[in-house]
Amino acid sequence: MWPGQQPANGGEHNPQQQPNPYQQPNPYQQPGYQAPGYQTPGYGQPHPSPQPGGAQWTPPAAPGGPQPPGGGGRGRRTTVIAVSTALAVVAAAVVTGVLVLRDDGEKTTAHDDPKPPASASASAPSTAGPTGSSSPEVNPRGGGQEVKPVIAGWKPVVNLKRHDVFDVPPDWKVSGPSMQYSISDESAKDDKRYLLPKPAVVMTGPADYKAGVCEANNAMGAAGTKGAQGAKSLGSAAEIEALNWVWAAFDQKKTGQFKRSDAKEFRSDHGLTGQMATATVTGVKKTGKCTTDGKAVAFTYKDTNGDLATWILFSVKGTDDEIPEDTIKKIMSSLRPLETDS
Template sequence: MPPGGGGNGNRTTVIAVVAAVAVVAAAVVTGVVLLGEDDEGGPTRAAGKETSAPPSPTPEEPSASASPTENPRGGSVDGAEPTIPGWKVVTNPKYGTAFDVPPEWEVKSPGLSISFTDDKDKPLISMSGPAYFKSGWCGKNSILGAAGTRGANGASKTGPEAENVAAAWVFGGYDQKETGTFKVSEAAPFTATSGLKGSVSVATVTGVKKEDKCDTDGKSIAFAFKNANGDFAVWSLFTSKGVKDELPEATVKRILGTVRLAG
């Protein structure tokens, strides 16, 4: 789970605490690492078991660059069209999913994975087939938020998985030093407009110590469900909280409602 480096490494304590409390959503991203394969890193089990220290973007690759090197693997879902007129459709053939984003978002390659990493460049939480919200928001190598899908190997229920993923994004992306207050909502049943059923959890971290102009509080939302193959998958979105260009909650909910199975 990526943006800024540093921290005390006590991720187990943080996420365990985060997963225990109640919440609302949020997140910033200045350190997303681009992975060269369509394979999500990081745990799908309880986030509290992650013990790695805070992320540090690899210097060779831009963090959440506005024009990252994309892995073309994955292709597209034939005939995929947005369900909201004027929006863009985002497909992920690997998991057989799709969702829509507003026209100003950047839809990246289905084969591209992005991840927040620890100080040893180990992926802590990732997603593939992402769409970016406001690339270059705080400098060339930054994005204000992103949404995408990941697998959930080892998951047994959608509720805990949604909570773990939501918590992991705000911790890894916004406050690995544990300077702020984390909140994670208990997962609730959710049915998308398409009829896809699963569980949703939102997470926030507020009061983050601002050591850099790009440091912000954060929020995230995760929707866990089973795809057409009966495998668990998780759609998630993270973005900054409390900033001028903050992604409105109404837009977050509208994007969430478009998540569906495809292909």
């Protein structure tokens, strides 16, 4: 059931992983921190706040680098990478980040103090088309068997690494099951140590919504799954990740008001159970046509291997392109374990 259920999340390991405002330091582990009051329609009860209308939480500045300068209103910058024998790179954009799609076989952990990488292996052009592998849009395969949607007319989105499946509406674009999606860290865009844009957040097996509406290759929202091994709990993983994604996707300069819900139990209609949390950023300083408020939902669960994983969905907020709450609920209702041939 939806009310009272919240997805918890965790961090997909990325070779380029670096600190972000919600992980270094981790505000939810600091003594005296109280979550602000917040409620998104359909996401359950808000957390009580000592101030009417919900307390405002200002995210701490990310250590180790200055805040990114104004970018003339460009949206989140994204890059797509498919890994086979070589890297294929694609740049895209929405709010403030980089989309990276690629295979990643390394162990995934969620740490409060991730270490920045030494280098990356390919550079990303400003715009490019995907090469190397195609993105299965219909009936992708999991473990050699065909995966069909549980919602008639929708598309299944398969994650081979995190062992989950969910369905999205037919107008969404589904990437490959082993592809990786990340949003770039704008504070590191001039850091010459990184040949690829340094990611702030990462997920795998993604699908995106309304790409190109604002700028070429931008998306108004996306969903996917990431690892959460090392998280202290399902709930804390979901709470942290929900904030991570609204910060990374919509307001890395921290000009708006960040709010999140407490994590609560969530059970999909198809057997996935865990903890779910939501977050929003509103009042983001408008610097261009693509600047917008945002929202995110995060759901943390144990996969079929017993490992923690977090499913993420983020969306623009307060525009005609916002993903409706009813659609988000329906997508989440379809979350299910990936059944593979033994």
